[in-house]
Amino acid sequence: MESSGIAIFSPATIANLSCGFDVLGLALEGIGDRMTVGLTPEPGVRISRITGANLPMEAEKNVAGVAAMALLQASDFQGGVVIEIEKQILPGSGIGSSAASAAGAVWAVNKLLGEPFSPKRLVGFAALGEALASGAPHADNVAPALYGGITLIRSYDPLDIARIHCPPLLYVTLLHPQIELKTSDSRSILKRTITLEKGIRQWGNVGGLVTGLFTEDYGLISRSLEDGIIEPLRSLLIPGFEDLREAALGAGALGFGISGSGPSVFALSRGEETALHTEQSLISCYNSLGIPFKTYTSAINKNGVRLWNEQTDILI
């Protein structure tokens, strides 16, 4: 790695948040990829090393590479970049693995170039990396990874992103069943049409969740964490989903749902204690299934991608 490189932390993210399919997402604290990115005199993007996952080293086949190339093409920088990735987020886990790499790459290159691009432009570049992973330029993971906190993609065309207030006591618990579930598979299970009635309930819940977040009304947040459209279909692909939901809500969680396109599931809780209690309940529930899994409990990451801090960032 060239001496001009910077080390960064790029967080895992949860997209959808039950009712907000394709529009809502949040960033996690303490769970994310570490990347080192440097400028080089040679044009183009070079992936010099990937640890932690078996991913393509060719820049044009790698989400971080594609995202960084999109940024370089839009900039007037004549040189190139070299990227080293320590994957901590397993690809296919449903907590924004590809988004973390794409967001981290564009954030770091933008930083090294003197920040010529706005966060919204960075989301656009990173979403092109996402398109490589999922077939569509989704931004519901890259937006929270770059902005931190809780974000809303109001519109994809044109791209319009809003930050939503993050209540201080909101904690996230994750359970990642170590099974393979491709985003493209979990998208193909969806139906192209929905009833107007279900649509009304869904946008009522999105309005309720956003209102609950801004007013720190945890009861309203809890009641709004409902998805009658996507979850009934996708949850069929996740072993033990209904038992996990019962375990989470029984432990006092505000709500429970699928993280992104799964297979990871998440719960939101009021306070760290309830989140840790929820984690224990999910562990007890899943221990009986014989499927390997991991769990995490995390606060919400307020900052998004940031410079790596050896003192406070612990690779998990």
Added chain:
Amino acid sequence: MESSGIAIFSPATIANLSCGFDVLGLALEGIGDRMTVGLTPEPGVRISRITGANLPMEAEKNVAGVAAMALLQASDFQGGVVIEIEKQILPGSGIGSSAASAAGAVWAVNKLLGEPFSPKRLVGFAALGEALASGAPHADNVAPALYGGITLIRSYDPLDIARIHCPPLLYVTLLHPQIELKTSDSRSILKRTITLEKGIRQWGNVGGLVTGLFTEDYGLISRSLEDGIIEPLRSLLIPGFEDLREAALGAGALGFGISGSGPSVFALSRGEETALHTEQSLISCYNSLGIPFKTYTSAINKNGVRLWNEQTDILI
């Protein structure tokens, strides 16, 4: 009217607010019905007088009567009520005429009984009156009429209502074409299914509008006032709709859409001056059509139904 009666003002309301079909609504200032309501020793509800519109005097056929009866049945009061209604809002105008009568009746009776019921219960009673008018117990007009400001119906079953922050500079302009358009007709034009793609855009806009309202981001409010599902169908029933939109946006309005199920249309503006300018543009646009119409410009009513104040309330 018995001496124990109270005089109240019950505001007109705008339901839907473009993207928030069946869930969002706001209350208007200065436009509303005046009602006088008193307790009587005789059980039941009696409508003693209605001026300003040709509406049924039989309590069980009148929205205010049905709503008041629902409240009385849930209370332990042994007597009855007598209601006098001065309609200022034309039935079928699309600005919550029946909702104003229903909301006003239950608010007044509750007040006279010492406020045994919460605002949410009052919405439930008033929605039963609404069911008489439109065939379904809608609450997107009665909720803002009773709560004031901007409200969200997160869920109808169970009823769940949230208040949304009201940016101080938000003004409403209305144009009411004096044509008849029944709620049941404008509901029957709707399709029972929508594409998932349009649903996603709609709940993105609801999230954007709510976020814009809480953060007083007028640009975001403007971009979110979009409805790709209901408006393309219902606007066909409103003469000159697209010209009116052009006139409103050309005058600087943040957004333009159908009020409730129409035929009234509304625009939201930042500041009273722009709202008045928008009103002039709508008038110029509609003058050429040869259809009688009325226009109003109003702030948002923060309080909802209130005691009538001779000094400040002007019947229009």
